[in-house]
Amino acid sequence: MSKQAAAVPKKKRSFMELMKRREVQRGLVIVLFMFVPLLLLMTFTYIPFAKMVQFSFYDMKYIGERTFVGLQNYIDVFQREDIFSSLFVSLYYMGGAIVQLALALFFASLMVFKERGASFFKGAMFFPYLICGIAIGFIFKFFYARGFVLDSILQMFGMNMEDIPMWLQDQSINNIALAATSVWRYTGQNMILFLGAMMSVDSDLYEAASLDGANKWHQFIYIILPSIKSIVVLNLILSISGSLSAFEPPYVITNGTMGTGTYFVIMNRIAHENQKVGLACAMAIVLLAIIILCTVAQKLFFKYAFDDGTSDESKAAVRKRKKAEKAAKKAAQRAKGGQAK
Amino acid sequence: MKKQTLKRAASLAMASAMVFSLTACGGGGEDNDASSSGEAVPTIDQITVGEDYTDIEADITVLTNRTDIVDTVYAGYAEQFMELYPNINVQYEAVTDYEESLTLRLTTGDWGDLCFIPTGVDKSELSNYFTPLGDYDTLDPIYNFVSEKTYDGTVYGIANGGTANGVVYNKKVWADAGITELPKTPDEFLEDLQTIKDNTDAIPLYTNFSAGWPMGAWDAYIGIAATGNPDYMNHDIVHTKDPFAKQDDMTGPYAVYYTCYESVARGLVEEDPASSDWESSKTRINNGEIATMVLGSWAVQQCKDAGDTPDDVGYMPFPITVDGKQYAGAGGNYSFGINNQASTDNQIAAMVYLKWLIEDSTIYEDEGSIPALKGEELPDALADFEGVELLSDNPPVEGEEELFNDVNNESEVGINNDDYPNCYLLESALYGTKTLDEVVGEWNEQWSAAQEALGVDVNM
Incomplete structure (x- = not known):
């Protein structure tokens, strides 16, 4: 009896002691602090996403009853011509993304050498990124409109109205015109990211290089580019996946007409005008899969071809070194063998 | 020591309660009989504007897509009405991107009292969101375009004039x-x-x-x-x-x-x-x-x-x-519908305002549209339509209410x-x-x- 009575408080104390232990306290703090952000993340990201996955298996409108149709929506996505042809429109935006990165790299390298007025241009070029996409759409809607801004500027330089293409109507040029607006919008932002990475390069390197007779081009190729490789790759991946999901320029400027409908614009039309919510959800998930595939493929490509910028030595250099070591070993062996003979 | 743990447990409970109360918003709106005056909601033809329900007190919110004139013309109508019914306070709220936002807001039940029924709401769904305004057979001789929002012989919306x-x-x-x-x-x-x-x-x-x-x-x-x-x-x-x-x-x-x-x-x-x-x-x-x-x-x-x-x-x-x-x-233009989740007083007040607006206000002269009330003169704009027969679409036959929409959406x-x-x-x-x-x-x-x-x- 007394033994039992003694055992109970002992157990209790051990629980309290357990709670007081450092590791347990740390664990508790972590769980408590994680609780709120995790809750928000679940509520606003993962639960809606799970719902979308669920919807993609249904034939449903926004309101009204839903019928389960299995994979039919996914089959439709792959069979419909209009959906897949819209992915080709994204190629224009990918082309735009390459131009945009090249421009951003160019301007960032100019500014890193502290040219006069660099901070003004930095601000001026970053500015478009601060305007909301819809407003940019309206700006360019009027910029490209027949006889408006762009046409009048070209006329000032002596071009005839007949020679100027209809920027939004002519199918050989309208997607390029739209992709140009997103280049205009994101170049500044990419430039700032590059500039940030370039600033972290030790400036002694430039000085040393110029003492060795390297010009600016050499400095760019052999010092800057290798040091910011990882941020270039990151920007490239972001731009490519961004161009697959291009939406605002075609939606606001042309409403996806005249052959400018990107995947997102078609998806929006199917979800809202035709109320095929299930099909649109399936489209969203297919796009997600495509973006993941593209990203992984890009990652692998860069890892194989250039290394992804995470290690100090590039793959090519490693291969060269290993080859040299091997050759040295062989030579040594041969030399040994020769001696033995 | 024990006290401290209790304190900690209590503060944890408080914190989680605060988080959950954030997510709990927007659930209510079902229980609405508490504030009613006990009267049943009448049909719109039973109301005489200016005489009935002068003692009812309510704040009603009217949703509209006309962001351009909500604070001028529409607010003017509300003021004129409030002179007649000082106890009813009418407030307009303009909604941009009307169709989509309102389709979503409808499902919460907590959106206001009187709105333009989004065209995306199927006829069979009307009774879930809107108060019946009367029988089709009673209202059809009085108002234009009622068939547009009629389901199963009951009218749920009256068009804000027509074109x-x-x-x-x-x-x-x-x-x-x-x-x-x-x-x-x-x-x-x-x-x-x-x-x-x-x-x-x-x-x-x-x-x-x-x-x-x-x-x-x-x-x-x-x-x-x-x-x-x-x-x-x-x-x-x-x-x-x-x-x-x-x-x-x-x-x-x-x-x-x-x-x-x-x-x-x-x-x-x-x-x-x-x-x-x-x-x-x-x-x-x-x-x-x-x-x-x-x-x-x-x-x-x-x-x-x-x-x-x-x-x-x-x-x-x-x-x-x-x-x-x-x-x-x-x-018909957009049809007016009354929130059936609102309190009875609010539903009645909204119906009185609706009747006043479509019968006694100058809204159709201002907008140049065909009046909601049958037998009123056509607007001047339609002078060239002499000898042209004006018809409006008949309602679908029973059992096929959604067939057109279904075929239309399915075919794209x-x-x-x-x-x-x-x-x-x-x-x-x-x-x-x-x-x-x-x-x-x-x-x-x-x-x-x-x-x-x-x-x-x-x-x-």
């Missing part, structure tokens, strides 16, 4: 071109446009392509204006095989799309449809730079207001003649709800990539596939 479908034109330009008689067939119309192009500087037909919806507006004519048949849109088209195919007497949907396609193909529209601009087009038709625009009669008032020569803006019936007679479809031909197929029609004409027969052939195919998928009886 007749025709063509906006500048009288002076048409007269200057030497045209003395309004066209009655698609070919006469196209010839007249050609005459305007030859004889004046005006753009014969302005499509407003880049805004999207003015292209969708062409769909409004394929029913009554093109067939003279009030059953066409809600019944016949659903059961017809190849409804878009050409008919020998140049009537039916084909005639409408022919007018659109040919005017583009013959170069009778603006030079660059992709950069057309809706806001300035209103001024330009007013001052004679544009001769014609194919839009509902609601646009007439806006075009008149947009410039210095309002008297030049006229409205003519769509140029299709069926058996020697012209028809024009008249349809998008009549009256998707502008894209009409834009596609214009693009085909502009680039010459497809002939009209190919385009309507595609639509017929999609339509047939949808009819088959939904098991519709195709017998016409």
